[in-house]
Amino acid sequence: MKDTVKPYKNSNLSKKEQVAKMFDNIAGNYDFLNHFLSLGIDIYWRKKLVKKLSKQSPKNILDVATGTGDLAIEMLKVTPDKITGVDISNGMLEIGRKKIKEKGLEEKISLQEADSENLPFEDNYFDAVCVSFGARNFENLEKGLSDMCRVLKPGGKLYILEFSKPNIFPFKQLYQFYFKYILPLLGKIISKDNSAYNYLPESVSAFPYGKKLNKVIEKCGYNKAKDHSLTLGIASIYIAEKWKDQDC
Numbered sequence: 001m002k003d004t005v006k007p008y009k010n011s012n013l014s015k016k017e018q019v020a021k022m023f024d025n026i027a028g029n030y031d032f033l034n035h036f037l038s039l040g041i042d043i044y045w046r047k048k049l050v051k052k053l054s055k056q057s058p059k060n061i062l063d064v065a066t067g068t069g070d071l072a073i074e075m076l077k078v079t080p081d082k083i084t085g086v087d088i089s090n091g092m093l094e095i096g097r098k099k100i101k102e103k104g105l106e107e108k109i110s111l112q113e114a115d116s117e118n119l120p121f122e123d124n125y126f127d128a129v130c131v132s133f134g135a136r137n138f139e140n141l142e143k144g145l146s147d148m149c150r151v152l153k154p155g156g157k158l159y160i161l162e163f164s165k166p167n168i169f170p171f172k173q174l175y176q177f178y179f180k181y182i183l184p185l186l187g188k189i190i191s192k193d194n195s196a197y198n199y200l201p202e203s204v205s206a207f208p209y210g211k212k213l214n215k216v217i218e219k220c221g222y223n224k225a226k227d228h229s230l231t232l233g234i235a236s237i238y239i240a241e242k243w244k245d246q247d248c
Contacts, residue, residue, distance in 0.1 A: 027091035058127030065134020069096030149248035
């Protein structure tokens with residue numbers, strides 16, 4: 001990965017602390033901005049991830065960087081026994097808990113503050129571990145992937161939904177213009193955070209995707225890592241399996 005990209009360039013806080021602060025700041029507008037700025041395509045992407053997850057039918061699922069719980073709620077379609085969502089932003093978790101309570105889903109979904117690099121769970125505990133648009137926010141990607149591997153049962157699967165980069169002309173150029181100039185401006189106006197939506201395209205640009213990310217995933221205790229492109233390459237789903245005899 002390139003030099004570490006942080007939300008607030010003039011801050012001495014660590015990336016982890018800055019990311020938590022950023023999401024606390026934008027939590028109230030996060031869901032609206034997600035759907036508005038992506039024209040609702042983010043909903044379709046999560047549904048695609050859940051469709052792939054349904055082929056495994058996991059019963060105990062961990063959702064890392066759960067945010068406001070949209071993916072956790074969507075994953076109930078695979079009828080698991082339990083979904084645990086973790087995030088470093090209390091602001092995001094508070095909104096997620098309200099949504100879950102309003103929908104009467106508290107027996108199925110629980111949310112808690114936790115760090116992807118130091119997960120408070122025992123080894124070999126979950127059937128599946130998912131992270132949706134959160135992996136590029138890890139302070140240490142390999143450490144986060146390795147700890148997710150640790151809590152995953154042997155033979156269990158990792159699912160990552162993350163932005164990538166389209167390569168088809170002229171869609172690539174149109175997307176880059178929107179992502180670099182229009183999206184940050186709209187995000188700044190609505191969220192009132194001057195940095196959050198500049199950080200988004202910068203963090204995507206610095207993050208590995210495709211085969212490069214597959215290699216990082218396999219380096220951290222997984223095998224058979226594969227990427228599945230979505231919407232002309234704007235996003236990708238990565239799926240990998242924990243080695244049955246792997247000690248992460």
